[in-house]
Amino acid sequence: MSESKSQHQRKEGEPQYTLLYHPGIPGRGEYIRLAFEAAQVPYSDPANEDKNRKHEVYSKIDPKFTGSNGSPPPLAPPMLQISGAGKNNSDLLISQTPNILLYLGPKLGLAGSNETDLYHINQLALTALDLSNEAHDTHHPVEMAAYYEEQKEESLRYSKQFRELRVPKYFGYFERVLKGNEGSGEGRYLVGGKLTWADTTLWQVLDGLHFAFPKECAAIQDKYLLLMGKFYPGIMEEKGLKEYINSGKRLKFSQGLFRNYPELDRQD
């Protein structure tokens, strides 16, 4: 399996990780990519490396696929395939964004420093992903399979409560988490004193919200001194992530999970 486009070279004995996700958009795949990039561990991303390899993603979500080698079928991307990690050294296949992050976290050194940290990191990553789901629903509130233009009125209503009630609820929450952990994390980390997958995940959600709701983010940022003042700019400076962001390799937000429709943003 080629890893030509990957930032880092796989070392002898390192597991061979394959991220299976739609090509061309960051989407939920980006939460997984950020974990690899932060840890500077190589991974393959076939649908983005070679357009002839998209089938590796889509064959796994074919409505006839019932799983393989003891792995159940995935419902949707992202999926992670790990060579030789399944039963009798077969490939292991797992899906669901928070589940893939949970699997990778300890292996990539992003799981904090004591045993119970794992459950707090998972708790916070799940909460950040809930916010990500709500951000998706701002442009698809009533019909997942229809166009935005077919649910624009509903999107306007959903987005209003999203900006006025939900964003303050989540931002206030994460501000409190950073405050409670300020002794160890100095406002830069959610759990303990070093980077975890809760941080990379929340960062990507914040970055997506800056893309989708630039006016709202600008208007409220001074209310969240730790979250917007220290955490958001701080994570971008982390080794691995800084390189990745500067590399130009990172996929740009467009018409995926986070979308910029100016009419859904703050109007004043």
Add this chain to the structure above:
Amino acid sequence: MSESKSQHQRKEGEPQYTLLYHPGIPGRGEYIRLAFEAAQVPYSDPANEDKNRKHEVYSKIDPKFTGSNGSPPPLAPPMLQISGAGKNNSDLLISQTPNILLYLGPKLGLAGSNETDLYHINQLALTALDLSNEAHDTHHPVEMAAYYEEQKEESLRYSKQFRELRVPKYFGYFERVLKGNEGSGEGRYLVGGKLTWADTTLWQVLDGLHFAFPKECAAIQDKYLLLMGKFYPGIMEEKGLKEYINSGKRLKFSQGLFRNYPELDRQD
């Protein structure tokens, strides 16, 4: 801490588990209760045991609470408190439904029989909980903090695509998972050959859907022979769960996550 209302007696040395959830509704708390009941492990549920103890739930989600003893604050119930399991034998506090289930699964013997099962169980539980979230959104598609009556038009539209597209997608998916695992699970278990927290979680979602959309469930049940014909009735017969269901202790669906509004159900 009293455990007077709990089904099972805590044995010497067993951890003291406290489920913190809203009183009176099954809600997301029920996913946690089912895991305890299936394992026949005692737990305390203070808000349901004594109305004077609701504050134990609400103090933890107070907008001023920044966490305690190294546990970050929760955003919302359910939460699980485990005596002595935190740093320096303090209480550990964790939240997020799938995270609590992940924590409990191995401790309650609901995590399958080999190491990688955990990630497949978590994957399937997360997917069942996604369906649970979509079922919630059928009556609250555009404004989480408003009444159903204020978003009835949107609910009708959301529910139509939920019944016509989303339920078949999820049901078809779980049918395939059961099919792929038929050799070990005989249509009765999602992963391997014994009960896991993916099973208890999916069962509760199916039960909620039977309450909320009885006509839809009746109309389509013959399409899903394993899911509706074997899995759904089978889980109810599991030791622990059968007792619990027959005990009358289980909270009834009402105006929570799953709601029965006949106008949102199939009309023919």
